[in-house]
Amino acid sequence: xxxLGEAGEGRNSIHNTKTFKERxxxxxxxxxxxxxxxxxxxxxxxxxxQPPADSPEIRYMHERRQALGGYLPQRRVKYEPLTPPGPSxxxxxxxxxxxxxxPSTTMVFVDQLKMLLKDKGRLGKYLVPIIPDEAxxxxxxxxxxxxxxxxxxxxxxxxxxxxxxxxxREAKDGQVLEEGINEAGAISSFIAAGTSYATHGVPMCPFxxxxxxxxFQRIGDLIWAAADLRCRGFLLGxxxxxxxxxxxxxxxxxxxxxVLASTVPNVMAYDPAFAYELAVILRDxxxxxxxxxxxxxxxxxxxxxxxxxxxxxPEGCEEGILKGMYKMRPSSLDAKGAPKAHLFxxxxxxxxxxxxxxxxxxKFGVAADVWSVTSYKxxxxxxxxxxxxxxxxxxxxxRTCYVEQVLSKEGKNDVYVAASDYMRCVQEMINRWVxxxxxxxxxxxxxxxxxxxxxxxxxxxxxxxVALATLYQMSRKGLIPTAKVxxxxxxxxxxxxxxxxLTA
Numbered sequence: 001x002x003x004l005g006e007a008g009e010g011r012n013s014i015h016n017t018k019t020f021k022e023r024x025x026x027x028x029x030x031x032x033x034x035x036x037x038x039x040x041x042x043x044x045x046x047x048x049x050q051p052p053a054d055s056p057e058i059r060y061m062h063e064r065r066q067a068l069g070g071y072l073p074q075r076r077v078k079y080e081p082l083t084p085p086g087p088s089x090x091x092x093x094x095x096x097x098x099x100x101x102x103p104s105t106t107m108v109f110v111d112q113l114k115m116l117l118k119d120k121g122r123l124g125k126y127l128v129p130i131i132p133d134e135a136x137x138x139x140x141x142x143x144x145x146x147x148x149x150x151x152x153x154x155x156x157x158x159x160x161x162x163x164x165x166x167x168x169r170e171a172k173d174g175q176v177l178e179e180g181i182n183e184a185g186a187i188s189s190f191i192a193a194g195t196s197y198a199t200h201g202v203p204m205c206p207f208x209x210x211x212x213x214x215x216f217q218r219i220g221d222l223i224w225a226a227a228d229l230r231c232r233g234f235l236l237g238x239x240x241x242x243x244x245x246x247x248x249x250x251x252x253x254x255x256x257x258x259v260l261a262s263t264v265p266n267v268m269a270y271d272p273a274f275a276y277e278l279a280v281i282l283r284d285x286x287x288x289x290x291x292x293x294x295x296x297x298x299x300x301x302x303x304x305x306x307x308x309x310x311x312x313x314p315e316g317c318e319e320g321i322l323k324g325m326y327k328m329r330p331s332s333l334d335a336k337g338a339p340k341a342h343l344f345x346x347x348x349x350x351x352x353x354x355x356x357x358x359x360x361x362x363k364f365g366v367a368a369d370v371w372s373v374t375s376y377k378x379x380x381x382x383x384x385x386x387x388x389x390x391x392x393x394x395x396x397x398x399r400t401c402y403v404e405q406v407l408s409k410e411g412k413n414d415v416y417v418a419a420s421d422y423m424r425c426v427q428e429m430i431n432r433w434v435x436x437x438x439x440x441x442x443x444x445x446x447x448x449x450x451x452x453x454x455x456x457x458x459x460x461x462x463x464x465x466v467a468l469a470t471l472y473q474m475s476r477k478g479l480i481p482t483a484k485v486x487x488x489x490x491x492x493x494x495x496x497x498x499x500x501x502l503t504a
Contacts, residue, residue, distance in 0.1 A: 005029040079201045082123050082290035084283050093276040097310035106238050106303040108275040110139050113207055117147055128193045128206040130177045132186040138209055138238050141166035148174035183214050187222045194231035203290050205233055212237025212302055213252050216260035227264045230296035232289040240302035241421035242443035243455035244348045253447025258426045261300045262377050269300045269377040273350035276313040277374055280321045306348040323402045324379035325371050333367035339411050339479050341368035341470045344418035349461050353419055356466035379403050380429040403433040415473040419461045439473050445501040459501045464492040
């Protein structure tokens with residue numbers, strides 16, 4: 001209410017003030033305070049007042065608009081595109097991992113980002129690693145020596161770890177932004193770097209690595225602002241999963257960031273399980289955001305600190321990885337035309353889904369194919385787009401979405417079960433396009449401190465729970481007798497009276 005005097009200045013109710021009380025008195029006060037050349041007659045009519053075209057005020061405003069580049073705000077995007085890494089970036093992971101060197105996807109990402117930073121072309125120098133809290137949490141301490149921490153005045157202290165190879169090394173030309181426990185500051189740095197392609201004509205590509213629980217939940221409004229500003233870059237929700245970051249209970253165990261990510265329209269949300277999936281996603285993300293035909297999108301990718309075997313890359317799966325799903329391992333059993341099961345898995349729960357496939361085959365003679373689902377959000381967006389097109393073009397041949405396409409070759413009476421380290425509603429995003437519907441297993445409920453094995457049994461997303469859910473769905477379709485499900489509960493060692501994790 002600045003300048004309105006008693007009519008509005010300093011009043012908390014100013015947003016609700018629709019009319020002036022004692023209008024003329026208030027306007028006279030405004031005129032006198034700012035020395036405006038406005039007559040009493042004009043005040044009576046409350047009309048707009050425009051200074052003469054040659055007045056200092058009008059000349060000043062025209063000059064400022066010209067200095068700013070025009071009379072309407074306009075985005076001027078002009079920069080030389082960045083070249084994404086070549087096929088060799090993916091080839092490194094095609095053969096999988098050696099059993100004695102099973103990494104986590106967080107460690108895989110750290111290695112992949114280091115390779116990108118060392119790119120001798122234009123790409124490497126435009127990458128901006130941003131880390132709130134502590135880089136060592138994610139195994140990124142080697143970055144200090146290789147790329148150094150940015151400090152505008154250089155290093156002003158001797159770090160406590162000065163005698164180690166991974167000591168803090170700050171420099172005026174450092175490339176790493178280590179922001180401390182300051183998620184709001186870190187995401188602001190992400191926005192500044194991710195919009196620099198438009199504000200400065202410099203295609204900076206930020207990689208913001210953080211505890212996944214402290215992203216969309218803690219600074220979701222700023223992520224929304226980033227998306228609205230057409231910010232580009234990668235958000236890496238590291239140490240993700242409600243059963244995977246075990247031991248820290250409610251504070252850190254994220255089982256809903258993919259739910260929150262689904263609310264931001266131009267966020268590409270991925271939940272990869274394996275090294276080759278992550279490589280494919282990062283490479284394509286750089287192409288889509290910084291290539292010759294850039295898109296105004298940003299990426300959210302979840303990473304995990306669970307070490308397990310990284311399998312070899314199946315032939316021809318790149319398209320499926322990017323679209324959201326692909327058949328990762330067909331059943332070893334010959335179903336001979338009989339109905340079979342399809343098991344969907346994501347992130348660190350996918351290895352348990354693979355084990356469920358083995359359990360079903362060896363203990364119950366059930367054939368099951370395993371699918372890796374890298375993005376339920378992408379699959380849902382594609383399905384909704386197809387449904388909308390069909391709605392608006394009823395006289396043309398209906399389109400089928402990607403989920404329908406890849407499942408169209410499967411049996412009409414097959415069973416579909418999906419499990420992830422997230423709430424069931426993530427998997428249920430694609431329910432309407434799965435033949436006969438999808439039975440989802442997820443981590444609804446609060447996190448808690450326990451071993452991963454115990455947590456996955458508690459939330460009913462371990463291999464035995466996936467196998468039981470599959471048999472249950474088959475019995476509901478009349479494919480197997482109900483007695484076989486009751487027998488399976490005993491064989492699999494599942495307590496039917498255990499506490500419900502949703503209400504625990």
